[in-house]
Structures are given as C-alpha cells and as structure tokens.
Amino acid sequence: MRIFLETCPSSLVTLTLGFFHFPAQSKEKDEKTKDPYAVVGAKSHPNLKEFSLGAGYTPSFTPIDPEVSSAIFLGFLRSCSPDIKIYGLNLAHSWEFIQPEVTEAIAMLTGIRPRYFEVPAAEFSTEEDQAMADEISSLRRNHLHVDPSSNSTPRAVWRSIKIKGCPLTSPEAFSAIIESSQHGLQNLMIYLGERISSQHVQTILHHGTALRCFTFNHNRPLLDCRVMLQSTWNCTLLTQLDIHITGIPRPDVLFNWKGDKLLSDGALAAGTITDSRTISSIMDESRRLQRQIYTRLATLVNLESLQLGITCPPHLKAIVTLSNGKRGLFDRGQQLNCLEMSLDSGLDILAGMRSLKMLNVQSMEHRIGISELKWFERELPNFQALSGVETQTLRTCLLYDLDDPGLDRCGVGYEWC
Numbered sequence: 550m551r552i553f554l555e556t557c558p559s560s561l562v563t564l565t566l567g568f569f570h571f572p573a574q575s576k577e578k579d580e581k582t583k584d585p586y587a588v589v590g591a592k593s594h595p596n597l598k599e600f601s602l603g604a605g606y607t608p609s610f611t612p613i614d615p616e617v618s619s620a621i622f623l624g625f626l627r628s629c630s631p632d633i634k635i636y637g638l639n640l641a642h643s644w645e646f647i648q649p650e651v652t653e654a655i656a657m658l659t660g661i662r663p664r665y666f667e668v669p670a671a672e673f674s675t676e677e678d679q680a681m682a683d684e685i686s687s688l689r690r691n692h693l694h695v696d697p698s699s700n701s702t703p704r705a706v707w708r709s710i711k712i713k714g715c716p717l718t719s720p721e722a723f724s725a726i727i728e729s730s731q732h733g734l735q736n737l738m739i740y741l742g743e744r745i746s747s748q749h750v751q752t753i754l755h756h757g758t759a760l761r762c763f764t765f766n767h768n769r770p771l772l773d774c775r776v777m778l779q780s781t782w783n784c785t786l787l788t789q790l791d792i793h794i795t796g797i798p799r800p801d802v803l804f805n806w807k808g809d810k811l812l813s814d815g816a817l818a819a820g821t822i823t824d825s826r827t828i829s830s831i832m833d834e835s836r837r838l839q840r841q842i843y844t845r846l847a848t849l850v851n852l853e854s855l856q857l858g859i860t861c862p863p864h865l866k867a868i869v870t871l872s873n874g875k876r877g878l879f880d881r882g883q884q885l886n887c888l889e890m891s892l893d894s895g896l897d898i899l900a901g902m903r904s905l906k907m908l909n910v911q912s913m914e915h916r917i918g919i920s921e922l923k924w925f926e927r928e929l930p931n932f933q934a935l936s937g938v939e940t941q942t943l944r945t946c947l948l949y950d951l952d953d954p955g956l957d958r959c960g961v962g963y964e965w966c
Contacts, residue, residue: 551582554625555591565601574617583620593628600629601636604644619650626654635659636735636761637708645708656703661733664688665709678719685710685725689732709736723749730757737763745770750792751777757784764791769859771795774842787849788904791856794842797886798835800828802914804948806883808871839888840895847901857888858911858937877947880912880940891916892924900928911937919959926961935965 557564574582581587622644635655637645645663646652656662666685688705707729723745726737730753737753739745742765750772753763763784773796805811846855861880869879890896890910899905908925910917917938925932942956 551621551624552588554622555588555628557592557594559592559594559596561594561597563599563601564597565599567603579614579617583614583616585620588624591624591628594625595630597629597633599634599636602644603638615648615650618644618647622651623654626651626658629658631658631660633659635663637663638736660703662703662705663708664705665711666707667709667711667713669713675719678722681712682719682721682725685722685729689728706733708733709738710734711736711738713740727752727756730760733759735759735761738766739764740766741768742770743768747771747773747776751780754782754784755780757787759786760784761786762789763787764789764856769793769856774838777845778841782845782848785848786851788851789854790849790852791859793859793884794857794888795884795886797838797842797888798831799886799889799914800831800835801889801916802885805885806881807867807869807879808877808948835889836894840898842888843895843898847898850901851904852902853904853931854907855905856909857890858884858909858913860909860911860936871947873947873950875947877944879944882912884913887913887915889916890921891918892920896921897924897928903929904931905929906931906933907936908932908934909936911940913937913941915941917941918954919956922956922959922961922965926963933963935963937966939966 635645637643644651645655646665652663668681685707688707710726710729726734727749730737734757737757737760747770750770753760757763769791771793774794775796777794803811849855859882861882865881866878867881868876870876888894890913894916915937917935922935922938925935938956942954945951946953
C-alpha cells in the first residue's frame, strides 16, 4: 500500500480505493514498510483534489505496529496539496485515526483535524441527552472563539457521528447534529430514528455538503415527499442513504398490509362505483409527484447504496388468510404510499445514478416487474443487488389473483430477491 500511494502518477486528480482491512504482516515486511528509503521513485501529488480510502482494522484480530501504520500514509500525505479533500471511514479503527501521527498529518495538511463521536447502546436520561448535545456542539463553539485570521491551529470538526443508543429525546441533541452537518460532517449513523421528523431529515440533506453516509439501523424516520421537495439536496457526495419516502398518493393500491380492501380516496372499495376519471386524475397527480421525487434522487450521482425499504423483523410479520381463501406471510410495516419504482412512474429518471450498486425496496408496495429488472441491468453498469422483489411479487399475485409473472426466468445477471 505504501509503495502504491507514494508512486502513483502525479497527474492524478481523484484517487478512490475500496474498503479493506489491514492484513497481518511478517516482521520482515513490517521492517521494510517502516524503512524511510523503501520506496524508490516516490512522486509528489500536487494535482490530487480528492482521496477516498475505506480502510480499517480490528485491534483484537489484527494488531498493527504504530510505526508501520504511520509509515503507510505519512509520506503520501506530505506529497499532497493543502487543497485535497480526504475521505475515510471516519470510525475509531479506520486509517485516519489508527495513529495520532496520521491524524496530525491530515490536520496539518488540510487545516482540519478530523474527529469522531460515538455513543454506545444505552438508555439515555434527559441529562445524558443534553450532555451529548453539549459535546457535539462544543467543537463549533470552540471554533467561534478562534481568531479567523490565524491559520496556525487546525480546526477540529466532527467527521463521523454514530449514535447506538435509544432515540434522541432532546431538540438540542438533534439541533447539534444538524449544525455539524453544515460544517464538514461526512458520516451520520443513527440506530433508532423514530423521533426524527421529516424536517430534520430534509435539513440535513439540504445542508450536508460533505455528507457521505446517512443511515439508520431501525425505525427509520419518514420523509414526507412534500417536505422533501421544499428545498434542494446539496449532499451530492452521498454514497449511502437510508430513507423512507412517504405521502405519495397511490390510487392503484387497493389493500392494506393484511389484505383488507382500502376505503381511502382513489382506492376502489368493494360494492362501490367510483368515477374512473377521478381515479385517473389522482394517478396523474401521483405520477407527476413521483417524477419530481425521482428527479431529486437523481442528483445523488455518487450514490452506491439506496435503502428505500427495510426488512421487517419476524415479530412484525403475520400469516394472513385472504377473502379469496389464499394465505400469505405479510409485513405489518408494509409501505403503501411509497414510490412505485416503475418505468411508467418515471424510474428511468434515475439513469444518471451510474454508481448505484444496491437497492432495497423490501416491504414496499412497488410495481417492479420484468421491464424494470431489465432496465436496472441495462442502464446501471455497476448494479449488483436488488432486494424486495420476490416478496412483493408474491403479495401482488395473492391479493389480485394473478399468475406468477416469471420474474425468476427473465434472465437478469445481478442478484435479486
């Protein structure tokens, strides 16, 4: 790794390397890595504007000699221009935090000292939540007291905020996170997001110009589509996004999660005669709105993973007997007023998202069929996996007494389920 970094071409403008864990080396290789004269033909990299490296290590499995880990990066960092943007995993055991010497080299090169904030899984009291808000806000407060004309001291900023605990309880805590998103935050990972409002989510996506990862593990917050369209998204560096977009009129959805007929506007109810022009106008409105949403998503040209759905845990699933006598395993968390994800609704607007590798539409009332599967394969060259198709296809066939459409025989080459 050291030889590669120090000898890569001086003309490089962007250097992006994938994720890896540091392997254990022999003592002989360690000594060679540390040797200041080990690299022949080292080059300067004055043109490099962006360096992205997903590298980390697990201390319990791969202990690393501090001198080795420092040697891998220090020579390379010293060869770069102060204008460079540096992206890492931003976690406790990723490359930029392995040794203080590396973190310090980044700070002296860029003028920004990367920091990470991590809260373990725990029940928060009001006092603990306030203390968390105070700590997150502290870097910004300290920066306000620094003479802006002084360039001698690197400015500390949060690069990563990871909260494993229970839902955020105080407005101050999330206000502090929103403030951090405006000042260099790259990774925001929250395990439980049910108390986070649509406006909070939209504010982060609007201000997070450095944001690379915005994810939730459980109970993702809902982003109302109309709030989503109130302001632009300036988070075009995002590579990973978990989001539930809601509030979309779906007159084509006739059943609730457990297969009961809906009586909502635009949905045909048993024994009711509904003006077909009304249904048509609602569908037209839905499609116009969905095209606007796809257009907003399409601005995320660096996105690699998009989680619009979520795999429901076993306790949220139920075996249901339908009125037609058929039985199926349905999700209580089924999203009904979500994107169709069909070509008719404007899916092809996402053709510019050529970095996309993974898409999750689990527990969504989507309309992905053979045409859409083939579109993903044809238009997205890096696409690898699509989850949530088989279960929704089975649900649709059961509810509407349809035959198996044969998606499993359509011949797409990526993984899907």
